[in-house]
Amino acid sequence: NAGVTQTPKFRVLKTGQSMTLLCAQDMNHEYMYWYRQDPGMGLRLIHYSVGEGTTAKGEVPDGYNVSRLKKQNFLLGLESAAPSQTSVYFCASDQGGTQYFGPGTRLTVL
């Protein structure tokens, strides 16, 4: 049981480049979330999904898109990266009220 996994672990992008972060969970959880973590700001919710085929905006959705084509996967896309998107990104899944987090992706946008 791997829990929640994220790929890649690290990435450096140039401004304007695009990329997709992958989150996978093997716990059959319905709810999945993408957060970003910045110093002194805790975790902020970007987008979330309450089930396969559904997505919704969180607190800071601008500049990001998501897809949940399969229940176990939740993808976060950056279409045109900006330096303000330099952050650590965490995925989480939730069943019964407790969230379980992946190890994170550290993204730097130059």
Add this chain to the structure above:
Amino acid sequence: AQSVAQPEDQVNVAEGNPLTVKCTYSVSGNPYLFWYVQYPNRGLQFLLKYITGDNLVKGSYGFEAEFNKSQTSFHLKKPSALVSDSALYFCAVRDTNTDKLIFGTGTRLQVFP
């Protein structure tokens, strides 16, 4: 607006001493409260939660938290700190309108040998 606050950016404690990491919350209705720990370069790990029942909740690694409704607090405690407890601790509350978690800004716990 519903919120959670961690008033201390950092807490320093000597190994073997008791520790407390503070959290206060503001929600409408009954609160669901959580504590998570984050070790360096790792994701958040669930420690414990309060939903209902006994005000003293026991969790992983010897941690416990006390729910105090009158003070709207949910402080994290441990009777005897270990150096390995040094990490970043997050308090969170479930927004009763949206069911999403609202996280505090985190408290860095440093336990000195």
